[in-house]
Amino acid sequence: MKLSKTLAALLLAGIVALPGLAAAETRLNFVSWQKGEKGYGDWWQAVIDEFETTHPDVKIDFTLMPRDGYSDAMITQFAAGSAPDIVHLTSFEYVTFAENGWLEDLGPWIEKSGMDLNGWAGQSVCEWDGKTQCIMMLYFGYIMAYNEQILAEAGITEPPKTWEEFLAAARATTIDRDGDGIKDVYGTGVHMVSANSGWTNDMLIYVLSAGGRWTNNEGKVTINTPETIEGINRWRTLVDEGLVPPGGAELDQLFIEGKVAMRLNGPWINAFLQKADPAIQPHLKYAASPMQPPLGGASNVLTLAAETPQEKKELAWEFIQLATSQKFQELYSELGASPAPRPGAVGPASFEKVPHMQLLIDATNAASAAGVDRMPKGLEAQNNEFTKLAAEQFQRMIIEKLPTEAVAATVQAEAEALQ
Amino acid sequence: MTDLTQPRPVTAPVRRSSGLFGIDLASPRHARKLGYLLLLPAVLLILGILVYPMLLAIEISFHDVKFATLSFGASEYTLKNYVKLFASSDFWNAIGVSAKLLVVVTSISMLVGLGAALLVNQQFRGRGVARMLIALPWAIPEVVAVITWLWILDASFGVLNWMLLKLGVIGLPISWLNQPLPAFSAVTMVMVWKGFPFISIMILAGLQSIPEEYYQAARVDGANVWKRFIWITLPCLMPVLGVSLVLTVLWVFRDFSIINVLTGGGPVGATETLAIMTYEEAFSFFRMGYASALGVVTLVICALISAFLVKKTSHAVF
Structure with a gap:
């Protein structure tokens, strides 16, 4: 009897208290592949901490979802009607969501809050179907990381500045030290595994350096132009001459282990360099990419889901405003070791903490000035299909030793058919 | 002798429970109902997590949809996905690769599994350790094992190329994952490595x-090792071999993670099976209707293979 009374009292207390608790705390879902990542992950956590401090009645459920399979999981969430309240996507996948009407038109939100996006790096990528679908979180340009010791061993005292110098350096630094038939060091590295955007992105570095593009500014496919073919041949020279690891995987890891002499990559390569062995780390340096204009473009975006309830949308928008504020954009440059998209967001602290910051800024500006983006204009909605078909054809070109011109013509026709 | 004229002792009538909805489920008359009732939770679970999604996939396959949301049924029914599928060279390539992999991986796995089981069935020192080592690949999580294999097979710095070069088997490093034939061989090797322990364990149980007495009688009759294997071991193992064959065939047909992590279906479609193609169409190209059609065709093929194998091996199994 006594037990029954106690249970009844607890139940009553629960019934009275629960609605109060629920009202006291709103939870916002935020899913990202960058949680826990050194640099960018630290920055997200700092924004969340600040948001929760200024909004004591709001908690952010920050969940890690690995990059592999990220878009699959997000599509499933959106399709099931349970999209995250704060939506974090890569720039090359957001169009898929926008095309399906899943993203909020941020235009009215920007206007209402008076947010100034003038000069915001890469923001034009977020314009789709006449609407502002997202806020750009990172626009970057590629730089070159190189192993000074390996270059010196090959008699090269200065990092290469042109394609010709780069090719010569790659040839000189591809070394079989003990003559056992196995190369111990490769000049550089290009992605050669799964036929995905890794192939087309790496090839685009060389295509851009020869004045080519996958598509022009009007969205017309330009793969069979002489410039693009010349660029493909530059990439092909590195592969055919065995100047790159034939495995073509884990290239950043091979670079920090001293098995690749030069690596062209985005600002995130800095996180890898921090993990290098102390014996190798002092020899790892940065320089401007010898391939100009450098590959670059939009990386990831922040936005809202159209179906999120209005109250939560308002809170999520406040979170976005905080993330894009001057204070947190400066912190982004500092912790992320890459220039934040907000104009004037690179402060003295960033320069002090990231000695190669000026290189990153120059690379970003160079890529931006040349209108470079990894996602080809006019193929945004078919980007995955394009990268697959192009990568497979170029794979076939290498395997079957087909003429570049013929393969470029095939890819040109298939890309046009996709459009 | 029992005195039948004695009056029988009066016993209190057995009080039966009124049961569910007034039905006495303990009575023999309602025993069948009790059986169905006990099965109900499992049946509901199967309907919810297996049958409903399967029916949903079949329905989606008849709609031209990119993303499968709950409102997909608003679009009209069409055979477009199936027409496109049967006209696609990628589909027939995937069928061919799946079939090749099925034959090669299943036959090698069965042979290796049988050989390993026969080996560890012998009496020798360290037999327990040998049995444990054989079972090890089966116990390691698939993705973890495949990532390890990725490093072993790395064309530039992998240990396999290093060993083959040192032994003089090859003159130049092999690009295991970037050339069609080596990539297919690598996938086969890893699948056999991962799959044969299960067969070994099954066969070992069968051997024991x-x-x-069968072997003793055969020895008395003068049968040598080979004859004893052919006329005693194999016939006695047939039930186990039949079950192992069906399970291995289905595993090879539907396996996704090994191929996806190793090659992603490449190079140039050399390892693209139906499972890989379905995933790609659904989650890379976002063509859920088309991917569902692929899934339905895969289901039909799997059902046909299973029915054929079960029929062929049923005399041994049952």
Whole structure:
């Protein structure tokens, strides 16, 4: 009897208290592949901490979802009607969501809050179907990381500045030290595994350096132009001459282990360099990419889901405003070791903490000035299909030793058919 | 002798429970109902997590949809996905690769599994350790094992190329994952490595159930090792071999993670099976209707293979 009374009292207390608790705390879902990542992950956590401090009645459920399979999981969430309240996507996948009407038109939100996006790096990528679908979180340009010791061993005292110098350096630094038939060091590295955007992105570095593009500014496919073919041949020279690891995987890891002499990559390569062995780390340096204009473009975006309830949308928008504020954009440059998209967001602290910051800024500006983006204009909605078909054809070109011109013509026709 | 004229002692009538909805489920008359009732939770679970999604996938396959949301049924029914599928060279390539992999991986796995089981069935020192080592690949999580294999097979710095070069088997490093034939061989090798322990364990259990008297009688009749294997071991193992064959065939047909992590279906479609193609169409190209059609065709093929194998091996199994 006594037990029954106690249970009844607890139940009553629960019934009275629960609605109060629920009202006291709103939870916002935020899913990202960058949680826990050194640099960018630290920055997200700092924004969340600040948001929760200024909004004591709001908690952010920050969940890690690995990059592999990220878009699959997000599509499933959106399709099931349970999209995250704060939506974090890569720039090359957001169009898929926008095309399906899943993203909020941020235009009215920007206007209402008076947010100034003038000069915001890469923001034009977020314009789709006449609407502002997202806020750009990172626009970057590629730089070159190189192993000074390996270059010196090959008699090269200065990092290469042109394609010709780069090719010569790659040839000189591809070394079989003990003559056992196995190369111990490769000049550089290009992605050669799964036929995905890794192939087309790496090839685009060389295509851009020869004045080519996958598509022009009007969205017309330009793969069979002489410039693009010349660029493909530059990439092909590195592969055919065995100047790159034939495995073509884990290239950043091979670079920090001293098995690749030069690596062209985005600002995130800095996180890898921090993990290098102390014996190798002092020899790892940065320089401007010898391939100009450098590959670059939009990386990831922040936005809202159209179906999120209005109250939560308002809170999520406040979170976005905080993330894009001057204070947190400066912190982004500092912790992320890459220039934040907000104009004037690179402060003295960033320069002090990231000695190669000026290189990153120059690379970003160079890529931006040349209108470079990894996602080809006019193929945004078919980007995955394009990268697959192009990568497979170029794979076939290498395997079957087909003429570049013929393969470029095939890819040109298939890309046009996709459009 | 019992005095039948004695009056029988009066016993209190057995009080039966009124049961569910007034039905006495303990009575023999309602025993069948009780059986169905006990099965109900499992049936509901199967309907919810297996049958409903399967029916949903079949329905989606008849709609031209990119993303499968709950409102997909608003679009009209069409055979477009199936027409496109059967006209696609990628589909026939995937069928061919799946079939090749099925034959090669299943036959090698069965042979290796049988050989390993026969080996560890012998009496020798360290037999327990040998049995444990054989079972090890089966116990390691698939993705973890495949990532390890990725490093072993790395064309530039992998240990396999290093060993083959040192032994003089090859003159130049092989690009295991970037060339069609080596990539197919690599996938086969890893699948056999991962799949044969299960067959070995099954066969080992079967070997231990063969009565020793059979072999003793055969020896008396002068049968040599080979004859004893052919006329005693194999016939006695047939039930186990039949079950193992069906399970291995289905595993090879539907396996996704090994191929996806190793090659992603490449190079140039050399390892693209139906499972890989379905995933790609659904989650890379976002063509859920088309991917569902692929899934339905895969289901039909799997059902046909299973029915054929079960029929062929049923005399051994049952």
